[in-house]
Amino acid sequence: MVSEIQLRANRENAKFGGVKTAVGKAVSSRNAIARGILSKEVLLSGEDFGELNKLRRELIADREPQGAVEALLVEIIAISVWRWRRILIVETEKLDLDSAKEGNYSLSSIGYLQNIMRYEATMERRMYRALNEIERVQGIRKGEKVPPRLSINKDR
Numbered sequence: 001m002v003s004e005i006q007l008r009a010n011r012e013n014a015k016f017g018g019v020k021t022a023v024g025k026a027v028s029s030r031n032a033i034a035r036g037i038l039s040k041e042v043l044l045s046g047e048d049f050g051e052l053n054k055l056r057r058e059l060i061a062d063r064e065p066q067g068a069v070e071a072l073l074v075e076i077i078a079i080s081v082w083r084w085r086r087i088l089i090v091e092t093e094k095l096d097l098d099s100a101k102e103g104n105y106s107l108s109s110i111g112y113l114q115n116i117m118r119y120e121a122t123m124e125r126r127m128y129r130a131l132n133e134i135e136r137v138q139g140i141r142k143g144e145k146v147p148p149r150l151s152i153n154k155d156r
Contacts, residue, residue, distance in 0.1 A: 073130045073133055
């Protein structure tokens with residue numbers, strides 16, 4: 001929730017009509033994708049549905065899921081990879097914009113990049129967790145001796 005002071009400041013700033021510089025416009029043009037990192041939607045406007053479907057088909061061909069659980073795990077992998085790619089694009093563009101501005105990084109840029117790296121690590125963990133789980137589930141289905149789940153994440 002926004003404080004009353006912040007709300008007043010936002011209203012005052014809005015009177016000036018938004019971003020004026022080319023660099024500022026370039027930054028703000030990426031806001032939707034940067035916000036898209038946390039989006040509930042898998043596919044954002046401007047992203048290629050065909051590319052996402054291609055990724056899904058490749059993962060299905062690679063993992064050969066059988067049953068609802070395996071299909072769900074492949075879907076989790078596909079979505080995680082898709083979002084991970086989006087995060088990498090945002091990260092690269094942020095680095096490019098910052099270096100184009102002054103060749104150095106401000107404290108706000110460093111904080112922004114730390115958040116991006118945290119999101120990236122989250123997607124990687126989700127992807128690898130689903131990949132390990134599908135390998136485990138498929139091993140059980142094939143009658144292989146599969147070790148119990150191993151969780152090295154204390155908070156999970």
